[in-house]
Amino acid sequence: xxxxxxxxxxxxxxxxxxxxxxxxxxxxxxxxxxxxxxxxxxxxxxxxxxxxxxxxxxxxxxxxxxxxxxxxxxxxxxxxxxxxxxxxxxxxxxxxxxxxxxxxxxxxxxxxxxxxxxxxxxxxxxxxxxxxxxxxxxxxxxxxxxxxxxxxxxxxxxxxxxxxxxxxxxxxxxxxxxxxxxxxxxxxxxxxxxxxxxxxxxxxxxxxxxxxxxxxxxxxxxxxxxxxxxxxxxxxxxxxxxxxxxxxxxxxxxxxxxxxxxxxxxxxxxxxxxxxxxxxxxxxxxxxxxxxxxxxxxxxxxxxxxxxxxxxxxxxxxxxxxxxxxxxxxxxxxxxxxxxxxxxxxxxxxxxxxxxxxxxxxxxxxxxxxxxxxxxxxxxxxxxxxxxxxxxxxxxxxxxxxxxxxxxxxxxxxxxxxxxxxxxxxxxxxxxxxxxxxxxxxxxxxxxxxxxxxxxxxxxx
Amino acid sequence: xxxxxxxxxxxxxxxxxxxxxxxxxxxxxxxxxxxxxxxxxxxxxxxxxxxxxxxxxxxxxxxxxxxxxxxxxxxxxxxxxxxxxxxxxxxxxxxxxxxxxxxxxxxxxxxxxxxxxxxxxxxxxxxxxxxxxxxxxxxxxxxxxxxxxxxxxxxxxxxxxxxxxxxxxxxxxxxxxxxxxxxxxxxxxxxxxxxxxxxxxxxxxxxxxxxxxxxxxxxxxxxxxxxxxxxxxxxxxxxxxxxxxxxxxxxxxxxxxxxxxxxxxxxxxxxxxxxxxxxxxxxxxxxxx
Numbered sequence: 032x033x034x035x036x037x038x039x040x041x042x043x044x045x046x047x048x049x050x051x052x053x054x055x056x057x058x059x060x061x062x063x064x065x066x067x068x069x070x071x072x073x074x075x076x077x078x079x080x081x082x083x084x085x086x087x088x089x090x091x092x093x094x095x096x097x098x099x100x101x102x103x104x105x106x107x108x109x110x111x112x113x114x115x116x117x118x119x120x121x122x123x124x125x126x127x128x129x130x131x132x133x134x135x136x137x138x139x140x141x142x143x144x145x146x147x148x149x150x151x152x153x154x155x156x157x158x159x160x161x162x163x164x165x166x167x168x169x170x171x172x173x174x175x176x177x178x179x180x181x182x183x184x185x186x187x188x189x190x191x192x193x194x195x196x197x198x199x200x201x202x203x204x205x206x207x208x209x210x211x212x213x214x215x216x217x218x219x220x221x222x223x224x225x226x227x228x229x230x231x232x233x234x235x236x237x238x239x240x241x242x243x244x245x246x247x248x249x250x251x252x253x254x255x256x257x258x259x260x261x262x263x264x265x266x267x268x269x270x271x272x273x274x275x276x277x278x279x280x281x282x283x284x285x286x287x288x289x290x291x292x293x294x295x296x297x298x299x300x301x302x303x304x305x306x307x308x309x310x311x312x313x314x315x316x317x318x319x320x321x322x323x324x325x326x327x328x329x330x331x332x333x334x335x336x337x338x339x340x341x342x343x344x345x346x347x348x349x350x351x352x353x354x355x356x357x358x359x360x361x362x363x364x365x366x367x368x369x370x371x372x373x374x375x376x377x378x379x380x381x382x383x384x385x386x387x388x389x390x391x392x393x394x395x396x397x398x399x400x401x402x403x404x405x406x407x408x409x410x411x412x413x414x415x416x417x418x419x420x421x422x423x424x425x426x427x428x429x430x431x432x433x434x435x436x437x438x439x440x441x442x443x444x445x446x447x448x449x450x451x452x453x454x455x456x457x458x459x460x461x462x463x464x465x466x467x468x469x470x471x472x473x474x475x476x477x478x479x480x481x482x483x484x485x486x487x488x489x490x491x492x
Numbered sequence: 493x494x495x496x497x498x499x500x501x502x503x504x505x506x507x508x509x510x511x512x513x514x515x516x517x518x519x520x521x522x523x524x525x526x527x528x529x530x531x532x533x534x535x536x537x538x539x540x541x542x543x544x545x546x547x548x549x550x551x552x553x554x555x556x557x558x559x560x561x562x563x564x565x566x567x568x569x570x571x572x573x574x575x576x577x578x579x580x581x582x583x584x585x586x587x588x589x590x591x592x593x594x595x596x597x598x599x600x601x602x603x604x605x606x607x608x609x610x611x612x613x614x615x616x617x618x619x620x621x622x623x624x625x626x627x628x629x630x631x632x633x634x635x636x637x638x639x640x641x642x643x644x645x646x647x648x649x650x651x652x653x654x655x656x657x658x659x660x661x662x663x664x665x666x667x668x669x670x671x672x673x674x675x676x677x678x679x680x681x682x683x684x685x686x687x688x689x690x691x692x693x694x695x696x697x698x699x700x701x702x703x704x705x706x707x708x709x710x711x712x713x714x715x716x717x718x719x720x721x722x723x724x725x726x727x728x729x730x731x732x733x734x735x736x737x738x739x740x741x742x743x744x745x746x747x748x749x750x751x752x753x754x755x756x757x758x759x760x761x762x763x764x765x766x767x768x769x770x771x772x773x774x775x776x777x778x779x780x781x
Binding site: 117118119121122125254280281282283285287288289290291292293294295296297298300301302314317318321322325326327344348 | 625748
């Protein structure tokens, strides 16, 4: 009889425990804003022999369910972070680092990933990216690789990922070739990208430029993969949308390293261009805008498009002096800090500015999201097994500061939209003066993202 | 005939401005190589440092020209320190070591600038009196660029006068030609070396001060500028001052014109000019002096 009672008690307690676990799990999911892992339960079947008074012993089967506590095989999850930490673009490595540190601090102080702490190791991709990636995996034994600022480096590291047997989540490098060629065509499933590719820079820019009454366009673009591809996308898309446009000047500046744009600026001034398209970024964007103003180009032109012109280094760098053209200075980023106006984004921006004293740059947001994506994937998969994790990440929906990102299974590209806007005369002061945008224009990502050939969106041709 | 030549003039003008910046690096390279036989790899990095110093002095004084002057002198003094402490012990050994030392200096300075001024680009606002344009034949030419071109030319004349028309210049020329004989005539060649290094660095500092009002400075900028400056000096013939001035203009202007007419291959053409000039006249178009 005593035994019988105790069994009944235990049953009730474990049921309460199960319920409690469910509620806790739900709360974390809401607070984090990330896709919640399904509740994992296990059934425990036990037999007990109960001896009743004066009778023969009888055997009863007791079944109960309890929340399964998954433990990872080790106490620390190591993430290798690659970013440019030296040279002209060194600030971008800092942005990646800031996003990574913020996410890691948040996750670790909230108990880590299934109890395991995250540890990050940051390397300079400007110092032989492939070597750094190899050393991170082979010597430091990191479980994941994230980061990569340069498209060239992404194309170099991407192909060795199967050999390194790790997942790489790209947070900045924008060439479409990473997802279209490496992932989709060559089938390298180890690569994911959480940031917008050049579709943002070339295609979406054309979608917005088509509405301006400008017919003659010129380009001053960095002379490497990113500049060439973006200009090509811009030209072909705009020509398709507005057959009357002309491209009257194509200039290519070496990058990184251009500090004096005068000869390209005057070459554009020698034409009758009305609009300028440039994907120069970072220091080079700041310099180009300043010099185009000083040399009088921006008095002659009606509009300028600078797709990464709202990266925070450029925004802070030009501040209230950011030139404003008659039909607008149109800028964007791979995330802009005020969009979308969701609670999770607000919380991220607040946390970021508290931690680092400035508004978050786009690559900081993408890195932050990449680390949360790793957390969610591990929690969902309950394992560090690579194939399971890749399967889990494919088709994942990540609710992140930049909005809802859907990881498209075919090419492992995060599909989400980032708006364009015009530089306004107003500024915000958070650790420096940055211009605010006006005339915000967003186009659904499905419309301007290129899609794998076998991927059909209903009703959209 | 309705051929409009204003765009071409503007392109030439912009080329002259760029040429002047190249010249402010190449002139220092040239006199230092001429007299000391040292290829100062850190010349362009010193120009960048001059830009940073101008920025700091500008924040302290608020006067652009005063800051440029102070930065020039400071870079001169940095140059003296480099020459006395790091190069002097190496004069007796192979020239490769001097080149390596100046390369090391440029690496150290690059990182020091990163530590002192951060990795973000830095610029100094153009004084409002200079941020104006001058209308010539229907096109506005920025006054500041005109001024930089004029300063570049003034530096050329001044250095030429200093070396060819003064007593000190005579000593420099003596050291330039035959250091041993100059020494035997009682010329303190060691002081001449230091003074010439000082002068070369002052010009670099001046260049940095002038650059920062138009294009921002950033660590690593020097590594790119030095390439053009080397092309200039190689084409001119190492150590040839007038040659360096003409070669600066040649490179600056042809870069500009190529950009207007052959934008797809403008970068290649500069190297092509260098390759051809090396093949035809390995001693440089104007010869080594």
